[in-house]
Amino acid sequence: MSGKTVTRAQLGEAVYQEVGLSRNESADLLESVLSYMADTLAQGETVKISSFGSFSIRQKGQRIGRNPKTGEEVPILPRKVLVFRPSQVLKSRINTGNTSSGE
Amino acid sequence: MTKSELIARLAAANPHLYQRDIERIVTTIFDEITDALANGDRVELRGFGAFSVKQRGARVGRNPRTGDAVEVSEKFIPYFKTGKQLRDKLNS
Numbered sequence: 001m002s003g004k005t006v007t008r009a010q011l012g013e014a015v016y017q018e019v020g021l022s023r024n025e026s027a028d029l030l031e032s033v034l035s036y037m038a039d040t041l042a043q044g045e046t047v048k049i050s051s052f053g054s055f056s057i058r059q060k061g062q063r064i065g066r067n068p069k070t071g072e073e074v075p076i077l078p079r080k081v082l083v084f085r086p087s088q089v090l091k092s093r094i095n096t097g098n099t100s101s102g103e
Numbered sequence: 104m105t106k107s108e109l110i111a112r113l114a115a116a117n118p119h120l121y122q123r124d125i126e127r128i129v130t131t132i133f134d135e136i137t138d139a140l141a142n143g144d145r146v147e148l149r150g151f152g153a154f155s156v157k158q159r160g161a162r163v164g165r166n167p168r169t170g171d172a173v174e175v176s177e178k179f180i181p182y183f184k185t186g187k188q189l190r191d192k193l194n195s
Contacts, residue, residue, distance in 0.1 A: 006139040006146040011132055018131045019124045029113065029128050034151045036112055040104045042192050049106045052133045053181070057193065080193045082152070084183035090137055091180065094156055097141030098179040 041082060053086040106133075140181050150188035157182045 008030060016026040037047050037055065046056040057080050065076040086094075104112075110129050114122045136146050136154055146154040156179050164175040185193075 004139075004142075004144040006135070006144050008148060010139075011135050011146075011148075014135045015128050015131050019127055021120075021124070026128075029117070029125075030132060032113060032116065033109065033129060033132055034148060036104070036109055038151060038189050038192060041189070042195075045104060047104050047109075049109075049133055052106075052137065055183075082183075082185040082189065082193060084152075084181075086181040090140070093137055093141045094179050094181050098143050098156060098158075 044080070049087075051087055051089040053084055053090055055082060055084050057081070058083050148186065150186050152186040152189060153184050155182050155184070156180070 008027070012023065012027040012030050015021075015030055016023050019026070021029070040047050041055055041057055044057050046054055048054040060079050060081055062078045063076050065074050066072065067074055106129065110122070110126050113125045113129070114120070117125065139146050140154055140156050143156055145156075159178050159180060161177045162175050164173050165171065166173055
């Protein structure tokens with residue numbers, strides 16, 4: 001694993017290289033994709049991207065947690081969490097691409 | 104929302120673009136993330152979340168039907184951690 005981090009900048013650049021739009025517009029479209037996904041999820045709706053994976057919302061109930069420093073009991077309120085389930089295609093791409101020996 | 108619905112929404116908001124280009128844009132984004140993960144890289148999208156690869160070591164598993172021990176080789180799985188902003192948005 002090379003351990004690099006890819007950010008918006010590189011994704012925006014890839015979009016720019018792929019389609020003949022300006023860098024600005026490419027970055028804006030990437031941002032739109034992310035915000036449409038976020039808005040959909042915030043409404044509790046699942047986002048399914050074929051051959052990539054699906055993002056869905058899971059409701060968590062209230063439970064008692066503990067402040068690890070003080071040992072004090074604190075209630076953890078019911079909340080919504082996002083779960084990502086990778087598709088088979090993504091999983092197998094990642095397994096063929098990575099090996100523990102290849103640093 | 105599916106990928107095609109996402110494309111349709113983007114197309115409606117950007118009538119000056121060809122639908123075919125929007126399809127390529129959306130595909131490119133997810134392909135780039137996939138390629139990065141396949142290289143062992145992380146993808147960090149501030150406010151949205153971060154994709155990374157986690158390694159699961161080789162272990163001895165069991166065939167649940169026969170109880171036979173089977174060698175399970177190491178594998179790599181994609182992992183997504185929700186960004187702070189998105190986490191807050193889900194609960195607002």
